[in-house]
Amino acid sequence: MMNKVVFGIDVGGTTIKCGFFSDDGELIEKEELPTRKENSGENILPDIAEYIKMTLAVHKKKFTDIAGIGIGVPGAVRDDGTVNKCVNLGWDVVNVPKKLSELLIFPKEKIKAGNDANVAALGEYWKGSGKEYSSIMMVTIGTGVGGGLIIDGKPINGFNGAAAEIGHMPLVDGLDFACNCGKTGCLEQVASATGIARLAGTKNAKEVFDRAKAGDKDMEEVIEKVCSYIGKGLACAAAIADPECFVIGGGVSAAGDYFIDKIKKYYKKQAFHPSIDTAIVKASLLNDAGIYGAAKLAL
Ligand SMILES: [Zn+2]
Secondary structure (H helix, E strand, C coil): CCCCCEEEECCCCCEEEEEECCCCCCCCCCCCCCCCCCHCCCCHHHHHHHHHHHHHCCCCCHHHHHEEEEECCCCCCCCCCCECCCHHHHCCEEEHHHHHHHHHHHCHEEEEEHHHHHHHHHHHHHHHHCCCCCEEEEEEEECEEEEEEEEEEEEEECCCCCCHHHHCCEEECCCCCCCCCCCCEEEEECCHHHHHHHHHEEEEEHHHHHHHCCHHHHHHHHHHHHHHHHHHHHHHHHHHHHHCCCEECCCCHHHHHHHHHHHHHHHHHHHHHHHHHCEEECCHHHHHHHHHHHHHHHC
């Protein structure tokens, strides 16, 4: 017999992934809504509020049955849920729990917001590849490179909401173009899917991996270079946070063991000796990490 329910919402630049969970973390149903970014993203929170009301009605649940609502957003989020200029959504400064609480007439204290990378890390920590470990750093390698750090079950946001932003570690010398953040030399510029394709001169990162796996020496060289930078980034991260495990997610992680093994090789080469055996594993929840993590954030 199910008691309370939880909503885990993962707001992305294109879609809003919505998860409806039992309070012991079982995913009952999921749904995707388009992210309506027009007019400074003013429809995004009302759309989420509407989804929550509809889902409760369909499942014959009341607002008092909700144990919590968690929301991941692609931007820096402070501990009180204030999102500071989320450019991907068109938002200026928004206090997500306060705004959603007004829309739903539901207690603000039961609504939690977090950075999407931290929230995905929490999802992997709770129900995915990280569940055997006390602390993890998740590195999401997709269009960009994101990071999330969970220590003893707690997401570490940092003072500015920018902790574990491993993609913007300035590790790369000699680049003559700027990162999305405006600086030059960020890990993301060579390690993201976009960066890998640019280094190799191919259409996409998948092609680079496919050709390297088939024995193309030039492509192998690109992958070695990319993995050496990622290994360096993880070694730097370990020197500060020393997690028990690194979880590698995002679209590029589909390259599998071929990719993970090379990251391990370069990590071991560069990491400080007490941390050289830190586990490095592939994420397992794929696109659902965000909704699981958002649900966990609210519990
Ligand atoms: Zn950057």
